[in-house]
Amino acid sequence: MRRGIAWTCPVTGRVLRVRVEIHGHRGARGLWPENTLPGMSRTMELGVDALEFDVALTADRRLVLTHDLTVSAVTSADRGPVHAGDPLYPYVGKPINALTLAQLRTLDVGVRLPRHPDDRFALTQVPMPETRMPTLGAVLGLVNAYEAEGVRLHIELKSDPTRPELTADPEMFTDLVVEELDRHGRLGNAAILSFDWRVISHAERVAPGTRRFALIELDTLHWNGGVGDDVAAAARDAGATTLSPEHIMVDETLMERSAAAGLDVAVWTVNDTELAGRLLDLGVAGVVTDYPDRMRGLWRERGLRLPQPVAPLRPVGV
Numbered sequence: 001m002r003r004g005i006a007w008t009c010p011v012t013g014r015v016l017r018v019r020v021e022i023h024g025h026r027g028a029r030g031l032w033p034e035n036t037l038p039g040m041s042r043t044m045e046l047g048v049d050a051l052e053f054d055v056a057l058t059a060d061r062r063l064v065l066t067h068d069l070t071v072s073a074v075t076s077a078d079r080g081p082v083h084a085g086d087p088l089y090p091y092v093g094k095p096i097n098a099l100t101l102a103q104l105r106t107l108d109v110g111v112r113l114p115r116h117p118d119d120r121f122a123l124t125q126v127p128m129p130e131t132r133m134p135t136l137g138a139v140l141g142l143v144n145a146y147e148a149e150g151v152r153l154h155i156e157l158k159s160d161p162t163r164p165e166l167t168a169d170p171e172m173f174t175d176l177v178v179e180e181l182d183r184h185g186r187l188g189n190a191a192i193l194s195f196d197w198r199v200i201s202h203a204e205r206v207a208p209g210t211r212r213f214a215l216i217e218l219d220t221l222h223w224n225g226g227v228g229d230d231v232a233a234a235a236r237d238a239g240a241t242t243l244s245p246e247h248i249m250v251d252e253t254l255m256e257r258s259a260a261a262g263l264d265v266a267v268w269t270v271n272d273t274e275l276a277g278r279l280l281d282l283g284v285a286g287v288v289t290d291y292p293d294r295m296r297g298l299w300r301e302r303g304l305r306l307p308q309p310v311a312p313l314r315p316v317g318v
Contacts, residue, residue, distance in 0.1 A: 019305050021049035021286035022295045023154060025269050026067060030124050030290035033110045034075060035065035036131045037142055044148050047309035048292050051143075052154040052193070055136050055177065057168040062101040063136035063176060069158055069166040070095050074115060076107045076133070095166050104133050121290070136177065140184035148310045152189050154213065155181075159196035161223050170198040178207045197224040197238040204239030213266060214240035216249065232261040242266055244288070247279065255282050273298045280304075 027039035028046065035053050043051060054067045067075070071092045081089035082103045088094060091103055110131025114122040136155070143151060155177060159167050174192065181187045191211035192203040200212045214235035221227055227234035232254065235243050243263045245254065250267050258265050266286030270276045273294055276287055280302070289295050299306050 020280060020284065020299075021266070022047075022292050022299065022307055023050040023052050023266065023268075023286050023288040024048040024292045025052050025288050025290045027051060027053060028290060028292050030121055030271065031293065032126055033112065033128050033131055035067060035134075036109055036128065037134050037138060038110070038128050038131060040139060040142060041146075041313075043292060044143070044146055044151055044310040045312055046292055047296060047307045048151065049286070049307045050152040050154045050191070051139075052156065052288055053139065054156045054158050056096045056158045057173055057176070058096060058101050058104060059098055060100045061176070063180060064096070064101065064104055065134050065136065065139065066096055066104075067158070069097070069160060069163065071099070071104070071107065074113055074119075076109050077111065077113060079106055079108050082106050097166060097168065101135065107133055109133050124291075136180050137184070140180065140186055143186070144184060146310050146313060149189065150308060151310065152191060152211075153181075153186060154191045154193055156193040156215070157196070157199045159194055159199055161196055161198070167196075170194075170196055171202045174199050174202045175206060178203065178210070181207075181210070191242070193244065195220045195223060197235070197240075200235075201239045211241050212239055213242045213244040214238060215244045215268075217246040218249065230257050230261075232258040232263055236261040236263055242285070244268060247275065250279060250282060250284065252282065255284075259283075270295075277302075 024043040026034035028043040032039035032042050040051055053065050055063050056066050056069060058064055071094055073092050076092055078090040078092050091099055108130055110128035112122045112125050157173055159170055181190050187207055187210050191213055193213040193215055194200055195215040197214055200214050203212050232243050243258050244266045247267050247270050264285035267279050267284050268288035270287050270289050271291050276298055287295055
């Protein structure tokens with residue numbers, strides 16, 4: 001358990017943290033296209049403790065960044081088939097695991113295409129046309145090129161036990177992610193995340209030194225069997241080192257049970273600074289946000305340690 005530095009509030013008497021982490025959600029989805037290399041670059045240059053992003057497995061067993069198990073019409077646009085007469089084209093709407101990396105790389109994932117006019121991310125996100133879907137290896141290479149040792153990588157393995165036709169075998173999937181992290185020397189500065197705790201349990205066996213975040217929300221708790229009243233203890237028993245709940249689940253009882261289980265709490269997805277302040281007062285260890293810039297402002301107001309921005313990459317020869 002990584003409790004960090006703490007202080008006692010003279011008004012409430014509650015022990016609070018001085019070191020709380022900012023985790024950029026899908027890079028920083030509110031600012032730049034999600035799960036993309038340019039989005040990751042700019043998020044690191046803004047300054048976060050961790051980059052959170054999602055991975056899924058293609059038909060040719062390549063690990064790609066995507067939040068959805070089918071190609072999203074909101075974050076992806078067809079630009080033409082990989083070859084003339086491809087029977088799977090158009091690719092939008094098709095399962096990720098039915099398409100090859102080459103097919104997925106034809107998509108433009110740099111412009112958000114909202115389904116309704118009040119899509120808040122479309123209003124704040126800077127478009128980056130002609131951006132391609134990256135592989136996990138490409139992201140690891142990018143972070144290493146930045147020499148961003150202070151930035152942890154939080155990799156959510158997209159897995160849905162209720163839709164096995166779209167979902168990779170959780171153990172094989174976890175093995176591939178762990179192998180890629182190890183290849184790039186990042187196992188010690190990464191975390192494995194999943195709503196499917198089969199991934200968490202297997203990660204504990206094959207990468208015991210890597211952090212493991214048990215993601216929870218009310219709609220998918222049943223995926224992991226009877227967790228009972230004490231979800232924190234159940235997550236610990238499944239192999240988690242951190243509990244990562246949707247913010248509506250966080251209250252004093254959950255925080256107390258997480259502490260008793262020896263787990264920190266990293267809460268998602270928090271974009272309102274007033275809500276973030278209440279969660280900080282409850283003692284969360286990390287805040288997952290689409291807007292790291294907003295959280296940096298709150299951290300500054302509260303005198304919390306700010307993650308250092310990573311220096312931009314210099315052009316070759318400079």
